[in-house]
Amino acid sequence: MAESIDPNLLKKTKCERKHVLPDLPGAVEGKVVMRMAPGPSGPLHIGHTRVSILNDEYVKRYKGKYINRLEDTNPEKIDPEAYKMIPEDLKWLGVHVDETVIQSDRFEIYYDIARQLIDLGKAYVCTCPAEPWRQMKEAGKECPHHSQTREEAHELFDRMLSHGFGEEEAVLVVKTDLKHPNPAVRDFVGLRIVDSVPHPRTGDRYTVYPMMNLSVAVDDHLLGLTHVIRGKDHLNNTLRQEYIFNYFGWKKPWYHHYGLVHIPEAILKTSTIHKGIRSGEYSGWDDVRLGTVRAMAKRGIQADAIRNYWLDVGMKDVDIEFSWDNLYAFNKQIIDPVADRYFFVWDPECLEIVGVDRLESRSPLHPDHPERGTRDHSLTAPIRVLMTREDLEGFRERGTVRLKDLCNLRWEGGKGVYTGSDHNVLREGVKISHWAPADGVEAEVFMPDGSVRKGVAESIPASETGKVVQFERFGFVRIDSTSPRVRAYFTQ
RNA sequence: GCUCCCGUAGUGUAGUGGCCAAUCAUGAAGCCCUCUCGAGGCUUCGACUCGGGUUCAAAUCCCGACGGGAGCACCA
Numbered sequence A: 001m002a003e004s005i006d007p008n009l010l011k012k013t014k015c016e017r018k019h020v021l022p023d024l025p026g027a028v029e030g031k032v033v034m035r036m037a038p039g040p041s042g043p044l045h046i047g048h049t050r051v052s053i054l055n056d057e058y059v060k061r062y063k064g065k066y067i068n069r070l071e072d073t074n075p076e077k078i079d080p081e082a083y084k085m086i087p088e089d090l091k092w093l094g095v096h097v098d099e100t101v102i103q104s105d106r107f108e109i110y111y112d113i114a115r116q117l118i119d120l121g122k123a124y125v126c127t128c129p130a131e132p133w134r135q136m137k138e139a140g141k142e143c144p145h146h147s148q149t150r151e152e153a154h155e156l157f158d159r160m161l162s163h164g165f166g167e168e169e170a171v172l173v174v175k176t177d178l179k180h181p182n183p184a185v186r187d188f189v190g191l192r193i194v195d196s197v198p199h200p201r202t203g204d205r206y207t208v209y210p211m212m213n214l215s216v217a218v219d220d221h222l223l224g225l226t227h228v229i230r231g232k233d234h235l236n237n238t239l240r241q242e243y244i245f246n247y248f249g250w251k252k253p254w255y256h257h258y259g260l261v262h263i264p265e266a267i268l269k270t271s272t273i274h275k276g277i278r279s280g281e282y283s284g285w286d287d288v289r290l291g292t293v294r295a296m297a298k299r300g301i302q303a304d305a306i307r308n309y310w311l312d313v314g315m316k317d318v319d320i321e322f323s324w325d326n327l328y329a330f331n332k333q334i335i336d337p338v339a340d341r342y343f344f345v346w347d348p349e350c351l352e353i354v355g356v357d358r359l360e361s362r363s364p365l366h367p368d369h370p371e372r373g374t375r376d377h378s379l380t381a382p383i384r385v386l387m388t389r390e391d392l393e394g395f396r397e398r399g400t401v402r403l404k405d406l407c408n409l410r411w412e413g414g415k416g417v418y419t420g421s422d423h424n425v426l427r428e429g430v431k432i433s434h435w436a437p438a439d440g441v442e443a444e445v446f447m448p449d450g451s452v453r454k455g456v457a458e459s460i461p462a463s464e465t466g467k468v469v470q471f472e473r474f475g476f477v478r479i480d481s482t483s484p485r486v487r488a489y490f491t492q
Numbered sequence B: 001g002c003u004c005c006c007g008u009a010g011u012g013u014a015g016u017g018g019c020c021a022a023u024c025a026u027g028a029a030g031c032c033c034u035c036u037c038g039a040g041g042c043u044u045c046g047a048c049u050c051g052g053g054u055u056c057a058a059a060u061c062c063c064g065a066c067g068g069g070a071g072c073a074c075c076a
Helices: A046-062 A082-093 A107-119 A130-138 A150-161 A212-222 A232-248 A270-279 A293-299 A303-313 A324-335 A389-398 A423-428
Strands: A033-036 A065-070 A099-102 A123-126 A171-174 A188-193 A208-210 A227-231 A254-258 A344-346 A348-354 A358-364 A374-380 A383-388 A400-403 A407-412 A415-420 A441-446 A452-457 A468-471 A475-481 A486-490
Touching: A033 A046, A033 A227, A046 A065, A046 A082, A046 A227, A046 A293, A046 A303, A065 A082, A082 A293, A082 A303, A107 A123, A107 A150, A107 A171, A107 A188, A107 A208, A107 A212, A107 A232, A123 A150, A171 A232, A188 A212, A208 A212, A212 A232, A227 A232, A232 A254, A293 A475, A293 A486, A303 A324, A344 A383, A344 A441, A348 A389, A374 A383, A383 A389, A383 A452, A389 A400, A389 A407, A400 A423
Parallel strands: A033 A065, A065 A099, A227 A254, A348 A415, A441 A486
Antiparallel strands: A123 A171, A171 A188, A188 A208, A344 A452, A348 A383, A358 A374, A400 A407, A407 A415, A441 A452, A468 A475, A475 A486
């Protein structure tokens, strides 16, 4: 029995213990319908990835349906590019979308529901200015329109639809309970008018726009959502939306609200990024200083690292602090075993090697996987290599150095005198440095803080383009191009 | 001001009345290994917000305080 066990199974692997997401109440395999509902104001950022991945995990677990619903009901905050970028980002994240719904295709549906709400006596058209209306609500008092008849409401609503009102002149309000102790839940606006800005998809054809709480409730019902997972910031919205479900007697989905995430040191606001891109401050949505999904990708953060991070965090309703350290740790787990190693010398200084005519080096692409091959260099007199300024300084002070995979040197008159190639000198306390051939390629590494580290690298094959490699003693980077110079983005 | 949610190490997480002098990861420090300041191995540091109850027994249940977050938009 014991001898039949594969020894590999006994090997202790790191991070064995994974937190498993709890089962969803009432989830039936094949029947689960979940969604993500981003506003198309820009591409996805790291904050969006939690909701997309949690929903995706459950849909996969229950073999359900994943709906990507683009909530484009505020024409002022739409970036037409986002209709394309969001699906790209989801695909990169490994989120499988079964169905895409765009709310601006569904105006007539929302109008129809609005009419039904009027029929039920649960909605009225209010022509009060916004501020007094708010104050009355705060005081728990009805506005003069609250008690209008259904006929009046229908007439006014028709007038809204036929452009009989301008922007801010009339709204359709959904009644809840003006005496509700929670002021956030009292009567809310269901549809409003926007005619100053055309909609990127529907132009000026529709000027009566549903507000989120109406369109979300309607679509969650009509699309057959069974489980809704989203952030705690929607807690009060859920309370409002439930009024609509109750008025129509619709079956409510199971709701779960996870805690808010504070993401430190991240630039996420689409308006800020938009401005930065226009002014030339940022190179684009994938500028590595940004917190967008595409910036993560460009830096070499793996989609599965992001997924594993959120699975580890789970669904708790505690507010949390996003940890870049932890994300990087998950990322390193994935990239370290596959990233080839190369030398990159930052702040390069030239050193001449004397006392030998020819040097050969052979370094493994990966120290733990010699079968992947080697990177070889042949240097002939006059031999010149590059070292970082700091390493060269250390060499001068100590008088000795080991150049990794190449040779040992003694400092003499500003040059390196060849003293052999046996790496066992390391046991005697000789320090090791990496190096690059003097005719190596120029390289620049773009750091997430916007700075650039310049130097020289050994030549890197074009096949590494797009992959993450490790610049030894520097860090992991994603190679963007290999010629005429190496261009890379710092991963971690 | 009102309402709601939450409170385990620096960070994330396990824990749902006794097996908790509290798990795992991350982080930091140190050692071993290694021709990288990577990876791997080992060790150490570090937490149940506080105060009252209930109970033979509480991180776990109840109450209060304190602390954090969100909402009270004709944004999503």
